[in-house]
Amino acid sequence: MGRPPRHDRDRLLDAAVDLAYDAGPAGVTVAAVARAAGAPSGSVYHRFPSAAALLAALWLRTLERFQEGFVAAISGEPVERAAEAAARYVVAWSRNHPREARLLRYGPRDFGQPDWPAAESDRFAADNRRVHEAVTALAARLGRSHDLDRVILATVDVPLSAVSRHLRNDTPIPASAEDLVAEATIALLQLRQR
Secondary structure (H helix, E strand, O other): OOOOOOOOHHHHHHHHHHHHHHHOHHHOOHHHHHHHHOOOHHHHHHHOOOHHHHHHHHHHHHHHHHHHHHHHHHOOOOHHHHHHHHHHHHHHHHHHOHHHHHHHOOOHHHHOHHHOOHHHHHHHHHHHHHHHHHHHHHHHHOOOHHHHHHHHHHHHHHHHHHHHHHHHHOOOOOOOHHHHHHHHHHHHHOOOOO
């Protein structure tokens, strides 16, 4: 039985998250990740055959970790609570994962998306479809298929705005933020009378 690798993908990607947090996407290079993880560059290239593959893996791992809980929340029951739960999730996830949330404030293009390998580009497209389908399904369940933009505003845009300033300034997200975005979501979607 062989030894487990000293420099596995997640450890290397964790180092890349720290670099992106400190220096933005431009700070994530193969050499910088190797240095930060205490690994030889060959170990990084063994797991990520190019800088574009490294950047794609970093973006996709972060995005998918966020999306997993978001899709679960927005798909929940009862439908009246699903939109509120999704908005609360955005805030809670951002508070619990500030480095990753700050990374997601950039866009995939900042992480070299046009140069990603085809498999990663396909995975990214599938991830985006899954979230779009979940939000579209919520809109239909709420009887708001005609007003998808409002559902996106209530469940994605407003919660992201509520945490953005704190992520940008590296300040704690206040405890009241979940309640505030939930109130905004309820009001925007007219889910129930107060």
